[in-house]
Amino acid sequence: MNRINQKLQEDKKLLSIYFTAGYPNIDDTVTIIQNLEKSGVDMIEIGLPFSDPLADGPTIQDSSTQALKNGMTSELLFQQLKDIRKTVSIPLIIMGYFNPMLQYGVEAFCKKCQEIGIDGLIIPDLPVDVYHDEYKSTFDKYGLINVFLITPQTSEERIRYIDSVSDGFIYMVSSASTTGAKSGFGDEQEDYFTRISNMNLKNPQIVGFGIFNNDTFTQATKHAKGAIIGSAFIKYVTANGIENLENFIAPMLSK
Amino acid sequence: MSYNINDKGYYGEFGGAFIPEMLYPNIEELRQNYLKITAEESFQEEFHQLLKDYVGRPSPLYFAKRLSEKYNTKIYLKREDLNHTGAHKVNNTIGQILLAQRLGKTRIIAETGAGQHGVATATVCALMGIECVVYMGEVDIARQAPNVARMKMLGAKVVPALSGSRTLKDATNEAMRDWINNPVDTHYIVGSVVGPHPYPDMVARFQAVVSEEIKKQLLEKEGTENPDYLIACVGGGSNAAGTYYHYLDDTDVNIIAVEAAGKGIDTGESAATSVLGKEGIIHGSKTLLMQTGDGQITEPYSISAGLDYPGVGPMHANLYKTGRAEFISITDDEAMTAGLELSQLEGIIPAIETSHALAVFEHKTFKTEDIIVLNLSGRGDKDLQNYIEYFKL
Ligand SMILES: Cc1ncc(COP(=O)(O)O)c(C=O)c1O
Numbered sequence A: 001m002n003r004i005n006q007k008l009q010e011d012k013k014l015l016s017i018y019f020t021a022g023y024p025n026i027d028d029t030v031t032i033i034q035n036l037e038k039s040g041v042d043m044i045e046i047g048l049p050f051s052d053p054l055a056d057g058p059t060i061q062d063s064s065t066q067a068l069k070n071g072m073t074s075e076l077l078f079q080q081l082k083d084i085r086k087t088v089s090i091p092l093i094i095m096g097y098f099n100p101m102l103q104y105g106v107e108a109f110c111k112k113c114q115e116i117g118i119d120g121l122i123i124p125d126l127p128v129d130v131y132h133d134e135y136k137s138t139f140d141k142y143g144l145i146n147v148f149l150i151t152p153q154t155s156e157e158r159i160r161y162i163d164s165v166s167d168g169f170i171y172m173v174s175s176a177s178t179t180g181a182k183s184g185f186g187d188e189q190e191d192y193f194t195r196i197s198n199m200n201l202k203n204p205q206i207v208g209f210g211i212f213n214n215d216t217f218t219q220a221t222k223h224a225k226g227a228i229i230g231s232a233f234i235k236y237v238t239a240n241g242i243e244n245l246e247n248f249i250a251p252m253l254s255k
Numbered sequence B: 001m002s003y004n005i006n007d008k009g010y011y012g013e014f015g016g017a018f019i020p021e022m023l024y025p026n027i028e029e030l031r032q033n034y035l036k037i038t039a040e041e042s043f044q045e046e047f048h049q050l051l052k053d054y055v056g057r058p059s060p061l062y063f064a065k066r067l068s069e070k071y072n073t074k075i076y077l078k079r080e081d082l083n084h085t086g087a088h089k090v091n092n093t094i095g096q097i098l099l100a101q102r103l104g105k106t107r108i109i110a111e112t113g114a115g116q117h118g119v120a121t122a123t124v125c126a127l128m129g130i131e132c133v134v135y136m137g138e139v140d141i142a143r144q145a146p147n148v149a150r151m152k153m154l155g156a157k158v159v160p161a162l163s164g165s166r167t168l169k170d171a172t173n174e175a176m177r178d179w180i181n182n183p184v185d186t187h188y189i190v191g192s193v194v195g196p197h198p199y200p201d202m203v204a205r206f207q208a209v210v211s212e213e214i215k216k217q218l219l220e221k222e223g224t225e226n227p228d229y230l231i232a233c234v235g236g237g238s239n240a241a242g243t244y245y246h247y248l249d250d251t252d253v254n255i256i257a258v259e260a261a262g263k264g265i266d267t268g269e270s271a272a273t274s275v276l277g278k279e280g281i282i283h284g285s286k287t288l289l290m291q292t293g294d295g296q297i298t299e300p301y302s303i304s305a306g307l308d309y310p311g312v313g314p315m316h317a318n319l320y321k322t323g324r325a326e327f328i329s330i331t332d333d334e335a336m337t338a339g340l341e342l343s344q345l346e347g348i349i350p351a352i353e354t355s356h357a358l359a360v361f362e363h364k365t366f367k368t369e370d371i372i373v374l375n376l377s378g379r380g381d382k383d384l385q386n387y388i389e390y391f392k393l
Helices: A003-008 A026-038 A058-070 A074-080 A098-104 A106-116 A128-141 A156-165 A187-197 A214-220 A231-240 A246-253 B021-039 B041-055 B065-071 B089-102 B116-128 B138-143 B145-153 B168-181 B199-207 B209-222 B238-247 B314-322 B332-346 B352-358 B381-391
Strands: A014-020 A043-047 A092-095 A120-122 A145-150 A170-173 A205-208 A226-229 B061-063 B074-078 B107-112 B131-137 B157-161 B186-188 B229-233 B254-262 B278-282 B285-289 B325-331 B371-375
Touching: A014 A026, A014 A058, A014 A205, A014 A231, A014 A246, A026 A043, A026 A074, A043 A058, A058 A231, A074 A098, A074 A106, A098 A106, A098 B278, A106 A128, A128 A145, A128 A156, A145 A156, A145 B021, A156 A170, A187 A205, A187 A214, A214 A226, A214 A246, A226 A231, A231 A246, B021 B041, B021 B089, B021 B168, B021 B199, B041 B089, B061 B209, B065 B074, B065 B332, B074 B209, B089 B107, B089 B116, B089 B186, B089 B199, B089 B238, B107 B116, B107 B168, B116 B131, B116 B145, B131 B138, B131 B168, B138 B145, B138 B157, B145 B157, B145 B381, B157 B168, B168 B186, B199 B209, B199 B238, B199 B314, B209 B238, B209 B371, B229 B238, B229 B352, B238 B254, B238 B314, B238 B371, B254 B314, B254 B332, B254 B352, B285 B314, B314 B325, B325 B332, B332 B352, B332 B381, B352 B371, B352 B381
Parallel strands: A014 A043, A014 A226, A043 A092, A092 A120, A120 A145, A145 A170, A170 A205, A205 A226, B074 B371, B107 B131, B107 B186, B131 B157, B229 B254, B229 B371, B254 B325
Antiparallel strands: B061 B074, B278 B285
16 A cells, blocks of 8 residues: 555644755755654655746745755656665655656656655646546556645535545645745634535545644644645754754644 | 647647646636637627727738838838837737626736736726736846836836746746735736636737738738738747737748847857747646756746747747747847847837847848738837947947
């Protein structure tokens, strides 16, 4: 069974961390992953940096720009990760925009992911219908789970469709925003979280965007299976480096 | 085979809507409504009334006698420079603002490169009393100062795009991010035939008035609707799409698309997408774009802010791939020289974007009896400072 599906069966709320590969320094990738696992993180999204990250706010944009300046590429990321499964056992997901994967070759990219032990992909600008018609068979062939996003504006009909195409979890974008918004969750989010929870989807949901502290993590996971922290984590490593990650992670998980 | 869009939103293999889910409801709302709304009689009436009384259409098709003599051929200029606001861009913004109103939108955003689309958007927003925010790269704000002032005068807010190369591509990213953050009340007026479906088709349809008029005007002047050649510059490709639209499937009409070579194709400072680009995805569209082997979008360069874009619209990618259009790249120097030449031969100062199209006459020899229609997409007022500095006038 795919590590993502296994993890989703555990009887706990899951914390997933996003970071940009190649940031702050080009060779930090493996250390960050190992330290995150040691700190108690359940799942990791490895961000493949892109020059034009449309769905991202300033924090992830800046980290991507820096990572590209540092020399990160798809090929280099694969090299860095080639022995990752010798030391790390939690689910690993690559999150990136579609163009770099297209240039690498979608099949070649998926094949590499399988060789390394990547469990899934999140590609925000690959629409679900194009995936379904053109790429699903390739993802299936290499045992990769593709994760789709929904937002507060996504219609019920479309959520049902996305649920039917998904076989891992649904990435629930917390509000109408790019990544890194930091205003906390109000009634609007609470209504949205409840509404989705009441739909009884076949796939569990993990909430992302706008989660930056214990409060927002707790609110997000009241109904959902887990939550993803991205921008807030990148800000943390920018200020504190990549060594003592439990200082960031532990407060998120404390009840 | 048609060179126009198919019912799935593709030109051949190019087009589609590669957008994050956050933009899906906005794009889907447009996709479901744009053909229906623009076909309504009340829409068509208001659109054509405004094009006539406010924009000043039809724009003249002017026989450029001295230019024709110089190049020993027959050159007609489609005078989009005489439109209100000084370029073809306003044809599209009139159409989109009427659409936005009918969709109940109360806030408009736009990206701009040369500032012509920003001005045309700010203009229609003033006309309709709607809030307007224009994203513009910091570099372009500096080189197109008169247009920044015009947008402000018209009541628009101009927001500098500070990411990446700080030009048109980055302004487009910022506008898309704004739309993600304001999905309900806001309409994004995209300024060229780029972006996710239905934008390329929608903008092409609004610009198609250009070739609709050329057909009538040429019939009057030459007894035929069809010229031998159509010439237009291509940034994203909207003035070109408008010029070609009603001729796309008329293959006895030759199509020439002119791109900016910047300092030269091989200098690393260029915006000639057809030569330097590869298939990929930019701003939600599968098309040709300039990128690294690793799929990172590269920073283009052109002296002309309106052509300084690392992609082309999917219609043009298909025209290139199929060989339907001939693509020619023109350097900064060639364009500037052609701009000065038109000024002194015909008394028309063209936009630097348009000057690229005009430089084709030095590149390619036409027959004496050839009838050529060139889209004079904009006037050069906004570029005076650049011309003055370049020629030390
Ligand atoms: C006068 C003029 N011509 C051409 C262009 C290029 O745009 P497009 O290729 O969409 O016509 C611009 C863009 O700003 C412009 O201002």
